[in-house]
Amino acid sequence: MRQEVLTVTGKLSAVLLAALFGLGALHALFSTGWLPGKQARSYDDEIRRSLGRGDTAAALEQMRVAVLLRVDDPLGQEPLLRRMAETAHDAGDLDAEIFALRRLVNIRVVDRDARLLLATALLTRSSTSMAELKEAADNAEIAVKLDPGAVTGWLVLAQINEELGHESEARALRDRAARLAPLLSLVVMAPAGYWEVP
Amino acid sequence: MSSASVPARSARFGLRPFLSPALDYLLIGGGLSLLTLPLYVSGDGPLRGILFASLPWLLLFGNGAHFASSTVRLYMKPGAREALPFLTMGLPLLALAILLAGLAFPGSVGSGLVKLYFTWSPYHYAAQAYGIAVVYAFRSGVTPASRAKKLLWWSAMLPFFYSFLGHREIGLDWLLPEAFLGLPAVSATVDALVVILRPASFVVPAGLAAWLLLSRKPLPAISLLVILVNATWWILLPFWEAFVWATVFHGIQYLALVTAFHVRDRSAREGDSRSPAFHAVTFYAACVALGWLLFQVMPEAGMALGFGAVESVLVVVAAINIHHFIVDAYIWRLKPGDTNRKIVEATQDAASSAVPGAT
Numbered sequence: 001m002r003q004e005v006l007t008v009t010g011k012l013s014a015v016l017l018a019a020l021f022g023l024g025a026l027h028a029l030f031s032t033g034w035l036p037g038k039q040a041r042s043y044d045d046e047i048r049r050s051l052g053r054g055d056t057a058a059a060l061e062q063m064r065v066a067v068l069l070r071v072d073d074p075l076g077q078e079p080l081l082r083r084m085a086e087t088a089h090d091a092g093d094l095d096a097e098i099f100a101l102r103r104l105v106n107i108r109v110v111d112r113d114a115r116l117l118l119a120t121a122l123l124t125r126s127s128t129s130m131a132e133l134k135e136a137a138d139n140a141e142i143a144v145k146l147d148p149g150a151v152t153g154w155l156v157l158a159q160i161n162e163e164l165g166h167e168s169e170a171r172a173l174r175d176r177a178a179r180l181a182p183l184l185s186l187v188v189m190a191p192a193g194y195w196e197v198p
Numbered sequence: 199m200s201s202a203s204v205p206a207r208s209a210r211f212g213l214r215p216f217l218s219p220a221l222d223y224l225l226i227g228g229g230l231s232l233l234t235l236p237l238y239v240s241g242d243g244p245l246r247g248i249l250f251a252s253l254p255w256l257l258l259f260g261n262g263a264h265f266a267s268s269t270v271r272l273y274m275k276p277g278a279r280e281a282l283p284f285l286t287m288g289l290p291l292l293a294l295a296i297l298l299a300g301l302a303f304p305g306s307v308g309s310g311l312v313k314l315y316f317t318w319s320p321y322h323y324a325a326q327a328y329g330i331a332v333v334y335a336f337r338s339g340v341t342p343a344s345r346a347k348k349l350l351w352w353s354a355m356l357p358f359f360y361s362f363l364g365h366r367e368i369g370l371d372w373l374l375p376e377a378f379l380g381l382p383a384v385s386a387t388v389d390a391l392v393v394i395l396r397p398a399s400f401v402v403p404a405g406l407a408a409w410l411l412l413s414r415k416p417l418p419a420i421s422l423l424v425i426l427v428n429a430t431w432w433i434l435l436p437f438w439e440a441f442v443w444a445t446v447f448h449g450i451q452y453l454a455l456v457t458a459f460h461v462r463d464r465s466a467r468e469g470d471s472r473s474p475a476f477h478a479v480t481f482y483a484a485c486v487a488l489g490w491l492l493f494q495v496m497p498e499a500g501m502a503l504g505f506g507a508v509e510s511v512l513v514v515v516a517a518i519n520i521h522h523f524i525v526d527a528y529i530w531r532l533k534p535g536d537t538n539r540k541i542v543e544a545t546q547d548a549a550s551s552a553v554p555g556a557t
Contacts, residue, residue: 003283010287016294021491024499068508106436131376135366 056091060084064099078107085117094125105139112146112153115139119156123163136160151177213418214337216458225454226330227420228427231447235430256446262489263482264449265518267456268525270484275529276463285528293521300513301505308513315516316368319441320361320432322523323448327428328354329530330455331421338418346410350417353403354425357432360395363388365437399429424451457481492518 047066050059063084067077081104088096101118105111122128122136137160144153158173215222224230272278272286279286300308328351335342342350362369370388371379378384407422431444457478464470464477493515500510 006283006287009291013287013290013294017290020294020499021495023502024491024495024497027498027502028495065507068512109436129376130380131366131371134380 051087056087057093060088060091060093060096063087064096067100067103077103081107085114089117089121094121097121098125110146112143112150115146116143116150116153116156119143119160123156123160130164133160133163137164149180151180154180213334213420217454221454223420223423226451227423228447228451229423230450231427231443232430258490258494259486260449260453261445262493263485264445264452264489265522266488266492267453267481267485268522268529270481270488271456271460272525272529274460274463274481276467278529282528285525289521289524293517297513297517300517301500301503301509304506304509304513308509308516311516311520312512313368313372315519316441317362317372318520318523319445320358321355322526323428323432323444324355324358326448326452326526327424330424330451331417334418334421334424340415340417342410342415342417346406346415349406350403350421350425353406354428356395356399356402357429360392360399361432361437363395364392396433399433400426403429453482453485 044066047059047062050056050062063080066080067084081100084100085097085104088094088100098118098121101114101121104114105118108114116139119136119140122132122139128136137157140153140157140160144150144157147153154173154177158170158177161167161173162170213219213222216226224233272282296307296311300311331350331354332342332347365371379388403422403425407417410417427447428444431440431447435443460481461474461477464472465474496518497507497510497514500514501507
């Protein structure tokens with residue numbers, strides 16, 4: 001009995017697989033193409049069309065698809081990821097921006113701007129979890145190591161520490177930012193009460 | 199081929215190759231991946247660009263073929279349907295059902311499948327490295343004792359533990375709640391383990407090999423090589439790059455070995471008059487064809503059925519990988535009487551006579 005059941009399931013599997021392969025082959029023939037890589041390249045045209053008519057949401061979704069379809073082609077993704085991060089930032093779509101920046105910093109480990117943007121996006125997003133705040137802190141720390149002279153990095157790191165409940169670290173980081181650019185810090189931080197104006 | 203015909207150099211290093219000493223070290227041992235490491239890890243030179251541009255084709259002729267090869271091997275291995283009826287006739291339907299569920303519910307089932315695939319992969323690669331190490335040890339005539347085999351297994355698994363503990367969204371991070379993992383003591387322990395596992399993945403296998411050498415039960419050099427190469431992929435490369443390159447070289451490793459086993463099975467059949475090259479080429483062609491159908495055409499079927507492109511590609515890839523992991527756990531068993539065991543033990547090797555310098 002068991003053997004008969006298994007024989008039936010085996011034949012059913014073969015039929016279903018053959019049907020799926022046939023359906024997939026037809027779909028490939030009439031849409032994206034037979035060959036590896038063509039699927040991702042066809043999205044470039046769709047993205048251009050969507051951006052051209054101002055449909056940012058559609059363009060971002062298509063970029064996300066194109067990125068995931070090129071998942072094994074890291075170098076080829078970089079321009080697409082930068083464009084996606086920029087488009088998402090302009091459109092205020094933090095999820096899409098974070099999606100793109102996460103992948104970008106994996107490819108370009110020493111990209112200070114991408115890391116700082118990622119930290120800022122994670123910090124700004126309301127649905128960010130504690131683990132993601134720590135991810136933001138990691139990225140901001142790398143950003144300030146890459147460019148210790150940039151005030152914004154220290155300010156972002158300070159704010160992340162405050163969100164994590166590390167008040168004394170946050171204060172120390174703001175003080176550091178203030179030493180780097182006292183005028184900017186006066187403008188940015190004093191009104192928020194973080195730092196006593198001398 | 200008799201043991202007397204083993205070239206002196208191979209015998210000195212305890213190697214009884216499946217293909218030839220050079221090919222075994224380069225392809226099955228993973229030596230090729232070490233030699234080409236600078237090409238795919240460093241800088242933005244033109245060679246790296248060329249390599250990445252060729253990636254889709256490497257994936258088609260390497261990765262895709264490798265995943266398909268376990269299925270082709272399963273259905274062509276003598277006695278497999280009788281010995282493994284559920285695997286050959288029940289699992290495909292179950293896999294299809296899970297695949298469709300993953301497509302229909304991408305946020306839950308689909309996402310779970312993908313994370314399971316990412317979590318399981320480093321284990322699968324580590325287990326393959328261990329299996330290959332043991333097979334070569336067996337063929338060298340110095341089978342490790344039970345305790346040594348267990349130590350070898352644990353040492354081969356260290357890169358998997360590193361991946362399991364150290365990466366976001368998969369492994370431990372996927373399975374345990376964030377609130378628990380965020381506890382300072384837990385977080386500090388995990389971080390410390392990850393730091394320790396990095397050098398341990400290299401030092402422990404090398405130390406074990408040295409201990410076995412001193413105990414006069416040396417592992418063949420290729421057994422240590424295959425474990426260290428796996429550690430190189432998962433420890434030295436960034437995780438997502440490891441996923442790409444480990445799969446490429448693991449696929450080459452797997453294809454070389456499974457083709458050798460298939461050729462030997464076919465050549466041993468009564469009345470077989472085809473050359474080993476014919477069996478090898480037809481087997482590989484079948485693997486490439488099935489791999490293309492699975493990875494290129496199957497996602498198209500998902501899109502044709504109305505599922506999203508992203509979901510179709512990712513869930514299909516995850517389902518195929520998981521099916522491969524399960525099949526792989528069964529088709530390489532070395533039970534007495536199994537054709538695999540006969541091949542591993544063989545002193546006469548009709549197929550290898552076609553390969554110059556092979557034994």
